[in-house]
Amino acid sequence: METGDLSSWLHFLRFSLKPKSGGIDRKLFRKPSTQPVFITADSHHPDSIKSNSIINQFQSFEKICDNEVFYEEACTEFTDILLSNGYEREHVDKLKDKSRSIYSYLKYVFSSDSTSFIDKDDMSAFMKKRHLKVSHCKGDGFCLLYAVSTNTGLSVQNMIPLIEAEINKNIDHYIEFLGCSATEIHVQSTNYFLHKKYNQPIVDIMSNIISSCLGRTVYIFQSLHNKVSITSIPCKISNLKPILLRRVNNNHYDALTSKSKWRTNNFKKDFKQCSILKLPYINEQHYKEIKSILHNYNFNILPIFTSGTKLQDILTRSSFSPMTCNLKNCSLNNNLCLKKNVVYQLNCLHCKEIYIGETKRYLHIRIKEHVRSISQQDSKSAFSEHYISKHPNFNFSNNNYFSVSVLEAAKDNADRLIKESMLIDKYNPKINREKGWQLLKL
Numbered sequence: 001m002e003t004g005d006l007s008s009w010l011h012f013l014r015f016s017l018k019p020k021s022g023g024i025d026r027k028l029f030r031k032p033s034t035q036p037v038f039i040t041a042d043s044h045h046p047d048s049i050k051s052n053s054i055i056n057q058f059q060s061f062e063k064i065c066d067n068e069v070f071y072e073e074a075c076t077e078f079t080d081i082l083l084s085n086g087y088e089r090e091h092v093d094k095l096k097d098k099s100r101s102i103y104s105y106l107k108y109v110f111s112s113d114s115t116s117f118i119d120k121d122d123m124s125a126f127m128k129k130r131h132l133k134v135s136h137c138k139g140d141g142f143c144l145l146y147a148v149s150t151n152t153g154l155s156v157q158n159m160i161p162l163i164e165a166e167i168n169k170n171i172d173h174y175i176e177f178l179g180c181s182a183t184e185i186h187v188q189s190t191n192y193f194l195h196k197k198y199n200q201p202i203v204d205i206m207s208n209i210i211s212s213c214l215g216r217t218v219y220i221f222q223s224l225h226n227k228v229s230i231t232s233i234p235c236k237i238s239n240l241k242p243i244l245l246r247r248v249n250n251n252h253y254d255a256l257t258s259k260s261k262w263r264t265n266n267f268k269k270d271f272k273q274c275s276i277l278k279l280p281y282i283n284e285q286h287y288k289e290i291k292s293i294l295h296n297y298n299f300n301i302l303p304i305f306t307s308g309t310k311l312q313d314i315l316t317r318s319s320f321s322p323m324t325c326n327l328k329n330c331s332l333n334n335n336l337c338l339k340k341n342v343v344y345q346l347n348c349l350h351c352k353e354i355y356i357g358e359t360k361r362y363l364h365i366r367i368k369e370h371v372r373s374i375s376q377q378d379s380k381s382a383f384s385e386h387y388i389s390k391h392p393n394f395n396f397s398n399n400n401y402f403s404v405s406v407l408e409a410a411k412d413n414a415d416r417l418i419k420e421s422m423l424i425d426k427y428n429p430k431i432n433r434e435k436g437w438q439l440l441k442l
Helices: 047-064 068-084 088-098 101-107 123-129 141-154 156-169 171-178 206-214 284-296 313-317 363-377 382-390 412-426
Strands: 010-012 015-020 025-027 115-118 132-135 218-224 229-233 243-247 253-258 275-280 301-306 338-346 354-362 402-409
Touching: 025 047, 025 068, 047 068, 047 088, 068 088, 101 229, 123 132, 123 218, 141 156, 141 206, 141 243, 141 253, 156 171, 156 206, 206 218, 206 229, 206 243, 275 412, 284 301, 301 412, 338 363, 338 382, 338 412, 354 363, 354 382, 354 412, 363 382, 363 402, 402 412
Parallel strands: 218 243, 275 301
Antiparallel strands: 010 015, 015 025, 115 229, 132 253, 218 229, 243 253, 338 354, 338 402
């Protein structure tokens, strides 16, 4: 913590704090001695690593700064650092836009007025930049509630009692606003919130009712003269995610939802259907060219790029005092039990057949599972099925009916699975049901 600043800011970690009326101002603090150093643009790190590091920095500024002015100051300073490290401004600006979710963006748009205009973008450009997608709702009557349902996950039928309760709670206010009697206001399952006298849906006040009864801020987007108009109906009593609606016309609304930034990881599904090619990672250009060739020629090959030995690997694997096993009733009477992220071999002492497996956990945990499946005669386990079928009369009360050895240590999940597949292909263990990954033989 640093004090003594004449501007009355209190510096703590990455924060600069200053009391104000009704709260505390927050902005980013960077020590004067901090050097403007970042991963250089010509670094051999993968592009995804460099881009995500920049995005994470911009996202941290949103959490630190409590208003748009301080956020832009932090972004400007960080952008200058990136430019000095070889990045292009256009690329940095794209990453800044990508980092900003619609929810964090909207809280800075409004000051005192409930309506704001986005001058630079039309509706389609705005939705693309803010990663929004539209869910169309059919019909002019019930579409508003369906749009809210898409945003919140609440069913329309469950929302109707909440709306009725909100109307009854503030009936005098709504009667005065609509200029009708209490008997002329009701909610039906066929057409929401009708005015009995005119039999028309009243949408001008419906969003206010939804905001009050659900306790969420409602943002309504509308395209006006090639500009995006955003109307805010704030609800200060709740921190729930806001409801985003797009108003098409007076009676029709669609739901706006934020696109997922992360694609579903189909890694585990892909490797079962294709061959694996393990290659050393050299640089990003080399990586993209190989991926492009495999994609363009429709090769059924999944490339795995691995790094060489790093200083971290050497230092983290060294140990001044080797770990010793202090576990009671340890299934392994040696220090192998404390190994993890390994490929191991089980040797049946009765018939000398072997089983090869892998685990990312401590080895003693995986071995206990094998022992339990054998004692329970669980045929789902390949190693247990071997004893059930080959040695049905074997005395399992004696724990010394198989031995354990570690074949390979791995750095990560892919490295471990590849090594397991290579060892299975080399030793061809009869107990194994699956052969692991289908390796490409060159």
